[in-house]
Amino acid sequence: MAQPEPEARTAAPATTEIVPVNLPPVAAAPEPLADPRTGDVDEWGRSENIRSIVRRIYDPMYRHWFRAEWEGMDKIPTEGGALLVANHAGAIPSDAPAIMHGVETELGRPVYGLADHFFKGTPVVGTLWARAGGVVAHPDNAYRLLRHQQQLVLVFPEGSKGPAKTYNERYRLRRFGRGGFVEIAMRAGVPIIPIAVVGAEESMPILFKLPSVARALGAPYFPITANMALGPLAAAVHFPAKFKLRVLDPVSFPDVEPAQPRYSRSRIMDESEAIRQQIQEALFDMLRQRRSVWFG
Amino acid sequence: MGRRILVTGLATYWGGRLAQALEADPDVDVIIGLDTRRPTVALERTEYVRSDENYSILSRIVRATGIDTIAHTFLVVDSTQMSSRTMHEINVIGTMNLLAAASAAGSTVRTVAVKSSAHVYGSSPKDPYWFRETDRRVNSARTKVERSLLEVEGYVRDFARDNPHVSLALLRCSNVIGPDLATPITKALTLPVVPKVAGFDPRLQLIHEDDVVAAIMFALEHRLAGIYNVAADGMIPWSEVCAIAGRHGLPLPPVATALTTEILRRLGIIDLPPELLQVLTYGRGLDNRRLKEAGFSYRYTTAGAVEAFMEAVRLRSTIGDRDTGYRYEDDVEQFFRHSPSVNRGVRP
Numbered sequence: 001m002a003q004p005e006p007e008a009r010t011a012a013p014a015t016t017e018i019v020p021v022n023l024p025p026v027a028a029a030p031e032p033l034a035d036p037r038t039g040d041v042d043e044w045g046r047s048e049n050i051r052s053i054v055r056r057i058y059d060p061m062y063r064h065w066f067r068a069e070w071e072g073m074d075k076i077p078t079e080g081g082a083l084l085v086a087n088h089a090g091a092i093p094s095d096a097p098a099i100m101h102g103v104e105t106e107l108g109r110p111v112y113g114l115a116d117h118f119f120k121g122t123p124v125v126g127t128l129w130a131r132a133g134g135v136v137a138h139p140d141n142a143y144r145l146l147r148h149q150q151q152l153v154l155v156f157p158e159g160s161k162g163p164a165k166t167y168n169e170r171y172r173l174r175r176f177g178r179g180g181f182v183e184i185a186m187r188a189g190v191p192i193i194p195i196a197v198v199g200a201e202e203s204m205p206i207l208f209k210l211p212s213v214a215r216a217l218g219a220p221y222f223p224i225t226a227n228m229a230l231g232p233l234a235a236a237v238h239f240p241a242k243f244k245l246r247v248l249d250p251v252s253f254p255d256v257e258p259a260q261p262r263y264s265r266s267r268i269m270d271e272s273e274a275i276r277q278q279i280q281e282a283l284f285d286m287l288r289q290r291r292s293v294w295f296g
Numbered sequence: 297m298g299r300r301i302l303v304t305g306l307a308t309y310w311g312g313r314l315a316q317a318l319e320a321d322p323d324v325d326v327i328i329g330l331d332t333r334r335p336t337v338a339l340e341r342t343e344y345v346r347s348d349e350n351y352s353i354l355s356r357i358v359r360a361t362g363i364d365t366i367a368h369t370f371l372v373v374d375s376t377q378m379s380s381r382t383m384h385e386i387n388v389i390g391t392m393n394l395l396a397a398a399s400a401a402g403s404t405v406r407t408v409a410v411k412s413s414a415h416v417y418g419s420s421p422k423d424p425y426w427f428r429e430t431d432r433r434v435n436s437a438r439t440k441v442e443r444s445l446l447e448v449e450g451y452v453r454d455f456a457r458d459n460p461h462v463s464l465a466l467l468r469c470s471n472v473i474g475p476d477l478a479t480p481i482t483k484a485l486t487l488p489v490v491p492k493v494a495g496f497d498p499r500l501q502l503i504h505e506d507d508v509v510a511a512i513m514f515a516l517e518h519r520l521a522g523i524y525n526v527a528a529d530g531m532i533p534w535s536e537v538c539a540i541a542g543r544h545g546l547p548l549p550p551v552a553t554a555l556t557t558e559i560l561r562r563l564g565i566i567d568l569p570p571e572l573l574q575v576l577t578y579g580r581g582l583d584n585r586r587l588k589e590a591g592f593s594y595r596y597t598t599a600g601a602v603e604a605f606m607e608a609v610r611l612r613s614t615i616g617d618r619d620t621g622y623r624y625e626d627d628v629e630q631f632f633r634h635s636p637s638v639n640r641g642v643r644p
């Protein structure tokens with residue numbers, strides 16, 4: 001079959017006059033170019049490589065020193081965002097690494113730990129802290145992590161008031177901030193998962209505090225701990241208190257519309273207080289059953 | 297009818313780049329460039345008007361030419377370029393006069409784009425990791441360039457409020473990097489060892505120079521109104537920036553860092569201004585979603601911008617500076633623009 005000749009090619013142009021056309025140079029197509037990243041540090045400063053090294057170093061500590069024991073780990077979702085909320089204790093808090101390590105090894109998904117901006121402003125410590133999953137506790141950061149990236153985020157609503165309390169006040173929860181964690185969870189539309197931790201209080205008990213030193217250092221508090229009695233090196237080592245962690249029933253807010261600019265203050269305070277009560281009661285329950293600080 | 301555009305700071309890098317980009321746009325009828333110095337790039341149809349640094353001539357130009365669009369690219373965001381007094385004149389007084397002329401009775405100006413900088417957000421440990429356009433800075437501004445830019449933005453806000461019929465886009469650009477632009481960051485990355493603050497490895501967000509020009513063009517074309525962050529996707533540690541550049545870091549002490557940079561400056565090695573030092577300590581990220589939602593797409597990521605810059609550095613180290621040897625000659629430029637013998641519309 002003969003190929004039909006295209007008509008356009010045979011048709012002569014109507015006018016032969018050549019019009020000089022001044023075309024602008026063809027702009028390069030604005031298609032995005034590849035992203036030549038060389039490292040694995042994410043936008044929060046967390047590095048999975050460094051995190052896995054930290055996990056490898058910390059694992060013997062977690063298993064054989066603190067002998068962490070979980071109860072109800074299955075209540076933490078394996079996908080989707082959730083805000084983990086726990087009580088906070090120990091001069092150098094030992095609960096945050098234990099919770100993050102436990103969840104990451106069991107569920108295989110990253111946990112971002114929110115903390116005071118003091119860490120970020122401290123050389124070396126701040127960098128390591130960020131690489132290991134620490135994020136400055138700013139509402140915008142939490143919202144982005146929970147809402148847009150559906151991550152697990154750990155927060156201690158007591159803030160630095162939790163670890164700053166002395167030994168005689170152990171396991172008595174401080175005020176849960178201004179309930180900001182409830183507001184963020186509502187806005188992000190994620191459940192709150194309360195966790196009660198027993199053991200951290202005894203791992204580094206504070207005997208008394210030196211507020212003037214804290215002021216001079218710009219730190220939230222400066223503790224004198226029982227661990228310091230064992231020498232300068234032991235000051236950074238936790239006592240081998242038995243760790244027990246109980247995950248409580250998730251609290252979600254199905255009746256609340258996410259992504260609102262404001263939420264009812266009274267509702268927030270009520271929910272915050274209810275969660276605080278829940279953790280406090282769980283702590284009392286766990287302490288009733290605890291026979292020994294060191295053996296559980 | 298095509299647009300009639302006034303570009304401030306024609307002799308600056310951004311003014312020159314923008315004028316070149318506008319010349320290629322057939323919808324633009326008239327481009328008038330204003331500066332104290334002569335243009336440094338070859339321009340085909342842009343008309344250069346010499347002015348003093350605070351633009352006292354401006355209202356007459358606006359009236360005489362019927363300008364409908366202003367691209368304000370004259371803001372100084374790199375404090376190492378000049379004394380703080382000159383910077384104040386250019387930034388604050390210049391913007392004040394510019395906006396006064398644009399809002400004068402009978403002004404034909406309907407679109408304004410101002411290129412500002414992310415320095416208005418500052419950098420501190422308390423910051424959110426991603427600044428949104430609505431966020432205010434956490435600490436009060438201490439450095440001169442930050443204070444100057446905040447004052448400028450005050451005038452810009454007032455202008456936008458008083459002139460609701462004008463679409464004003466305020467573009468807050470992240471730290472820029474690219475083949476042709478010299479900033480303290482690009483200078484630092486071409487040193488044999490790159491300064492860093494010991495103990496800190498901040499995450500930075502940079503932007504490629506082409507994306508900045510494209511963003512200004514986009515704002516003018518779509519008559520964007522409001523504040524827009526202009527920053528590439530991706531926030532990467534300074535150590536990774538250095539790694540892409542193939543350089544090792546030179547740790548500066550984390551205490552009394554300003555003193556150390558002062559010594560480096562005196563030795564003529566590098567001038568790291570205080571506002572940049574803050575960024576090199578705590579980092580800074582901008583939420584760029586607003587501009588993307590408006591329809592803009594970035595060509596380079598942060599890492600891609602660094603890579604593109606390093607490619608240019610490598611090329612330059614082999615073939616030398618890509619100096620076009622262009623010099624602005626009044627008579628020649630006048631001849632090309634106004635002589636009846638020149639075939640206009642044909643590229644030379």
